[in-house]
Amino acid sequence: xxxxxxxxAEKTPILLFPTHYLGNFVLGLPWVLKVLSVRPEAPVVLDAxxxxxxxxxxxxxxxxxxxxxxxxxxxKPLSSRLSHYWRFLTSLRGxxxxxxxxxxxxxxxGILARLSGCPxxxxxxxxxxxxxxxxxxxxxxxxxxxxxxxxIVSDFVDxxxxxxxxxxxxxxxxxxxxxxxxxxxxxxxxxxxxxxxxVPYKLWSQAxxxxxxxxxxxxxxxxxxxxxxxxxxxxxxxxxQQIRTDETVxxxxxxxxxxxxxxxxxxxxxxxxxxxxxxxAAATGAPVFxxxxxxxxxxxxxxxxxxxxxxxxxxxxxxCDAFHCRLDYRCMASLQPEAVMEAINDxxxxxxxETQ
Numbered sequence: 001x002x003x004x005x006x007x008x009a010e011k012t013p014i015l016l017f018p019t020h021y022l023g024n025f026v027l028g029l030p031w032v033l034k035v036l037s038v039r040p041e042a043p044v045v046l047d048a049x050x051x052x053x054x055x056x057x058x059x060x061x062x063x064x065x066x067x068x069x070x071x072x073x074x075x076k077p078l079s080s081r082l083s084h085y086w087r088f089l090t091s092l093r094g095x096x097x098x099x100x101x102x103x104x105x106x107x108x109x110g111i112l113a114r115l116s117g118c119p120x121x122x123x124x125x126x127x128x129x130x131x132x133x134x135x136x137x138x139x140x141x142x143x144x145x146x147x148x149x150x151x152i153v154s155d156f157v158d159x160x161x162x163x164x165x166x167x168x169x170x171x172x173x174x175x176x177x178x179x180x181x182x183x184x185x186x187x188x189x190x191x192x193x194x195x196x197x198x199v200p201y202k203l204w205s206q207a208x209x210x211x212x213x214x215x216x217x218x219x220x221x222x223x224x225x226x227x228x229x230x231x232x233x234x235x236x237x238x239x240x241q242q243i244r245t246d247e248t249v250x251x252x253x254x255x256x257x258x259x260x261x262x263x264x265x266x267x268x269x270x271x272x273x274x275x276x277x278x279x280x281a282a283a284t285g286a287p288v289f290x291x292x293x294x295x296x297x298x299x300x301x302x303x304x305x306x307x308x309x310x311x312x313x314x315x316x317x318x319x320c321d322a323f324h325c326r327l328d329y330r331c332m333a334s335l336q337p338e339a340v341m342e343a344i345n346d347x348x349x350x351x352x353x354e355t356q
Contacts, residue, residue, distance in 0.1 A: 022276025194272035210242035293332025
């Protein structure tokens with residue numbers, strides 16, 4: 001395959017990666033960076049909502065093409081949706097690339113690959129993949145999703161795994177903004193907690209979060225809530241009402257990506273369920289305590305040496321899956337706040353505990 005690319009008139013691939021899942025975006029981004037390290041001119045197609053985050057990580061002169069998902073949402077005027085879609089396709093086809101690599105592998109990205117005009121289209125095995133791609137890759141999705149992203153771009157990189165800690169760039173404005181929100185943030189022991197998740201089966205009990213926060217506060221930590229969207233905001237409000245003495249700081253829907261990076265880089269650790277903010281925290285190098293239930297940590301565990309997936313003491317039935325459980329997801333319910341607190345005390349470096 002690599003010889004075929006080298007003989008093409010255009011040797012640089014388009015990296016088609018317009019995922020709207022933050023977790024997928026974070027897990028795939030190290031491979032995007034690895035391709036750009038050898039092919040810096042490669043166009044990268046991303047969801048517009050992640051444009052600001054990508055600009056904190058990708059090389060400053062990277063060629064981004066933003067997929068206008070929100071502008072094409074149902075409810076928008078049809079003429080406006082068609083106009084945005086046409087402008088996007090014009091940018092995609094105007095790259096002049098002969099090769100496109102679909103990292104996402106969704107039906108809509110398969111269609112985009114076909115509409116790109118590229119004669120060489122590489123994508124993963126899926127239903128009717130032959131309609132979209134000229135080169136089909138049967139990826140091993142039983143391994144960690146990070147490795148699956150590596151498989152799809154393997155023709156363009158060497159065999160060495162890229163660093164999973166991402167090179168975020170933060171500016172003084174973000175530091176100043178966080179100082180305004182949490183004036184003593186550099187002298188206190190911050191803990192970032194995200195209690196939300198993209199689907200209900202990943203959620204840890206609100207009462208458990210309240211109990212854990214009480215224990216953290218008793219140990220001298222300052223808890224800071226992070227999240228985005230109304231669902232996260234509702235969950236945080238409900239938990240705060242259950243905390244016996246609430247001294248937490250609620251930054252849900254108040255942080256830019258840059259400000260969130262500053263917070264993660266300076267917090268003692270992060271606690272949260274399997275979610276995009278959890279993967280983002282791990283990508284900053286922050287210690288992460290990830291609360292797992294139905295999700296398979298062999299595929300979705302946070303990356304990095306300071307990441308710690310935690311599970312309950314009870315297993316679910318063999319026929320349980322992410323969307324149905326006749327045992328009421330006891331794998332998650334049996335993970336008690338005391339067990340999480342014990343894991344934090346056991347696994348944090350001694351120097352971190354001694355400074356509390």
